[in-house]
Amino acid sequence: MIDARTVWKDVERIRQSAPLVHNITNYVVMNTTANALLSIGASPVMAHALEEMDELAAIVKALVINIGTLSPGWIEGMRRAGLAAREHGVPVILDPVGAGATSLRTDTCAALLTEVAPGIVRGNASEILALAQATCGLVAEGRTKGVDSAHESAAALNAATALASRFACVVVVSGAVDYVTDGLRGLRIENGDALMPRVTGMGCTASALIGAFAAVNTSGLAAAGHAMAVMGVCGELAAAISQGPGSMQLNFLDALYTLCPEDIEARLRIIPLENVAQQP
Amino acid sequence: MIDARTVWKDVERIRQSAPLVHNITNYVVMNTTANALLSIGASPVMAHALEEMDELAAIVKALVINIGTLSPGWIEGMRRAGLAAREHGVPVILDPVGAGATSLRTDTCAALLTEVAPGIVRGNASEILALAQATCGLVAEGRTKGVDSAHESAAALNAATALASRFACVVVVSGAVDYVTDGLRGLRIENGDALMPRVTGMGCTASALIGAFAAVNTSGLAAAGHAMAVMGVCGELAAAISQGPGSMQLNFLDALYTLCPEDIEARLRIIPLENVAQQP
Amino acid sequence: MIDARTVWKDVERIRQSAPLVHNITNYVVMNTTANALLSIGASPVMAHALEEMDELAAIVKALVINIGTLSPGWIEGMRRAGLAAREHGVPVILDPVGAGATSLRTDTCAALLTEVAPGIVRGNASEILALAQATCGLVAEGRTKGVDSAHESAAALNAATALASRFACVVVVSGAVDYVTDGLRGLRIENGDALMPRVTGMGCTASALIGAFAAVNTSGLAAAGHAMAVMGVCGELAAAISQGPGSMQLNFLDALYTLCPEDIEARLRIIPLENVAQQP
Numbered sequence: 124m125i126d127a128r129t130v131w132k133d134v135e136r137i138r139q140s141a142p143l144v145h146n147i148t149n150y151v152v153m154n155t156t157a158n159a160l161l162s163i164g165a166s167p168v169m170a171h172a173l174e175e176m177d178e179l180a181a182i183v184k185a186l187v188i189n190i191g192t193l194s195p196g197w198i199e200g201m202r203r204a205g206l207a208a209r210e211h212g213v214p215v216i217l218d219p220v221g222a223g224a225t226s227l228r229t230d231t232c233a234a235l236l237t238e239v240a241p242g243i244v245r246g247n248a249s250e251i252l253a254l255a256q257a258t259c260g261l262v263a264e265g266r267t268k269g270v271d272s273a274h275e276s277a278a279a280l281n282a283a284t285a286l287a288s289r290f291a292c293v294v295v296v297s298g299a300v301d302y303v304t305d306g307l308r309g310l311r312i313e314n315g316d317a318l319m320p321r322v323t324g325m326g327c328t329a330s331a332l333i334g335a336f337a338a339v340n341t342s343g344l345a346a347a348g349h350a351m352a353v354m355g356v357c358g359e360l361a362a363a364i365s366q367g368p369g370s371m372q373l374n375f376l377d378a379l380y381t382l383c384p385e386d387i388e389a390r391l392r393i394i395p396l397e398n399v400a401q402q403p
Numbered sequence: 404m405i406d407a408r409t410v411w412k413d414v415e416r417i418r419q420s421a422p423l424v425h426n427i428t429n430y431v432v433m434n435t436t437a438n439a440l441l442s443i444g445a446s447p448v449m450a451h452a453l454e455e456m457d458e459l460a461a462i463v464k465a466l467v468i469n470i471g472t473l474s475p476g477w478i479e480g481m482r483r484a485g486l487a488a489r490e491h492g493v494p495v496i497l498d499p500v501g502a503g504a505t506s507l508r509t510d511t512c513a514a515l516l517t518e519v520a521p522g523i524v525r526g527n528a529s530e531i532l533a534l535a536q537a538t539c540g541l542v543a544e545g546r547t548k549g550v551d552s553a554h555e556s557a558a559a560l561n562a563a564t565a566l567a568s569r570f571a572c573v574v575v576v577s578g579a580v581d582y583v584t585d586g587l588r589g590l591r592i593e594n595g596d597a598l599m600p601r602v603t604g605m606g607c608t609a610s611a612l613i614g615a616f617a618a619v620n621t622s623g624l625a626a627a628g629h630a631m632a633v634m635g636v637c638g639e640l641a642a643a644i645s646q647g648p649g650s651m652q653l654n655f656l657d658a659l660y661t662l663c664p665e666d667i668e669a670r671l672r673i674i675p676l677e678n679v680a681q682q683p
Numbered sequence: 684m685i686d687a688r689t690v691w692k693d694v695e696r697i698r699q700s701a702p703l704v705h706n707i708t709n710y711v712v713m714n715t716t717a718n719a720l721l722s723i724g725a726s727p728v729m730a731h732a733l734e735e736m737d738e739l740a741a742i743v744k745a746l747v748i749n750i751g752t753l754s755p756g757w758i759e760g761m762r763r764a765g766l767a768a769r770e771h772g773v774p775v776i777l778d779p780v781g782a783g784a785t786s787l788r789t790d791t792c793a794a795l796l797t798e799v800a801p802g803i804v805r806g807n808a809s810e811i812l813a814l815a816q817a818t819c820g821l822v823a824e825g826r827t828k829g830v831d832s833a834h835e836s837a838a839a840l841n842a843a844t845a846l847a848s849r850f851a852c853v854v855v856v857s858g859a860v861d862y863v864t865d866g867l868r869g870l871r872i873e874n875g876d877a878l879m880p881r882v883t884g885m886g887c888t889a890s891a892l893i894g895a896f897a898a899v900n901t902s903g904l905a906a907a908g909h910a911m912a913v914m915g916v917c918g919e920l921a922a923a924i925s926q927g928p929g930s931m932q933l934n935f936l937d938a939l940y941t942l943c944p945e946d947i948e949a950r951l952r953i954i955p956l957e958n959v960a961q962q963p
Contacts, residue, residue: 168549175505225735269728369936376649448829455785656929
């Protein structure tokens, strides 16, 4: 159901409508995620003050909540923005950065999953495992190592399926291979490059791009799949001309900007996974 | 009155004196605006704590207030820094990011205009329209779309003139064409490139550079005009060798650093506008 | 005792173990210091909330405290993280950005030096002079100019020695020439390039890298010396292919990533300083 043609169709929609994507995100990646959104054709707005969450919800097309540099003062803004977004029918994406590393992060995500019910959650394997353990009763299998994953993405596929079913959302596990699932169906995306995790905030950028795609496509599975496909293809295009993480960071933005249907057609490696539902 | 020679003279003054420019700015652009100030030859300091605003005012040569990621805690610091700057004769530049998008932003800018009376205000057309509507009784003509302008800059020329007259300041409307006015005289600057708005924070960078120029030139109209001329010329130089927003961001910094009088001479397209005062 | 071979050995240790380095740092440099840590092979985590400092101390290998955009709310997190790190035997690095420019900064650093007792302190000459004046009774010799140094690094060698002796720590004065001392012995590192101070946060990046080296080497003098050697060598490699501060920033990250023993062997200019103890 997802192929190079559907990916490209959404890229075109983004470029044509320049959807306003509201990000409550961490200090580390604000610049790079704003630039990624501009590069793909969307219009980013970064804002976190409780006082303006309601007004913004009325004009934005997607909301991305990222807990990367969390503090108590920001949690209330995230919650309010999330609830206002739901009220306005604005899709909400949650990026649980570092969930599992500290209880502040795990608990905040669990609360947001319950109260805000984001339509899409994207994390690395360690983060998705931690969330499933905290909310679905899965048995712990180790601990998040800071904000980088200590697990292969495949190790979190069951956790992702459980989370997706429990919260009726789409879950993305990103890594060398990306998985996307709504609890029943799933996708396996094999694009990407080993240089990507050497650039800070590539996961956060993926979540921001999911916001742009969710703004133009009401299917969470398609929006997340299309965004991860674009991430992977642009990562490959950028890595092919990069000498290290510095040039990679900028070449990736250029690749988002110059992406064309031929690039996607030539490179996309996406595999549908039928019946990912957990065997109890 | 403003030409390639006067632009270059101020660039030389900045490179020779490395004026300390205090920025209270948003999380998204702190890195890029600090780098832009260093690249043109100024010395940036980013600080927002209420506790150090008075001491900083005694040593800095300009203050740039940018409300891009506003929160109530920062407003008091902005106000205090602005008042201290005025007391020390330090020029104040206001960047009303997203004014019109939420009342927190519009109201904060209106309060700063009244209480701090910045010498220079720089915004995109939507922001300047929103400020003029909020403070000068202009009739609304649509709404700011997040932090990107929904209007051509020319549409805000009357609003800029009204604002400049009302608050005895210089107002810059930046866009594909930039306008600078003190309420009586004006400038139209036609430099720049379409790739510039695809890099986040180019407007914020313009405001930061205005701070550097205001530190070496007591005429607000000249300082703002010179800064916008340098923005436009460097934007063209950078765009000519860029593949997208990623390479544009870094090539722009390199262009600020390597800018020479011949570049300005060859490219500057600046047109004086006499008698921009509104016809009532 | 420190040479190209020992520098390279620590680089290899970092690449092999990818130590988790906790940074409580300023908004300006969060992205670039995270990228520098990833580029050298470490794993960065940026977090500042009081609520998660204890948990993080149990899993990280080094803590870097940087006061660049200080506010009262963050000071308590810095103090708590510092004390927890000491309890867990985690090395602590302090970067006193702008000490001397405002009393908030000077006083906060003095308090952290006393209460947390960081193992390594890295600043520019003005900052180290200001700290020594505030805590060791040295006579003032001018004032910090914002966050850029107003002094040559050699002018702060006595101040560094006094600080190192008073707080039983290693002190680094970075500049065109870098000095490292534990109060008795010292190092003079002559690597680097004039383009480095034109990129914002190069000093902060040095402090972050010291964190990575301190995570794999228990000698503070060696860790700091190795990190400054890598900074200087990579700065030279990057500057050789850069057109200005924009390309410098990214080429520096690429250089950290592609650094090889031959580069260090060919370029390292490190001179041991025996008996740097102050003549009273």
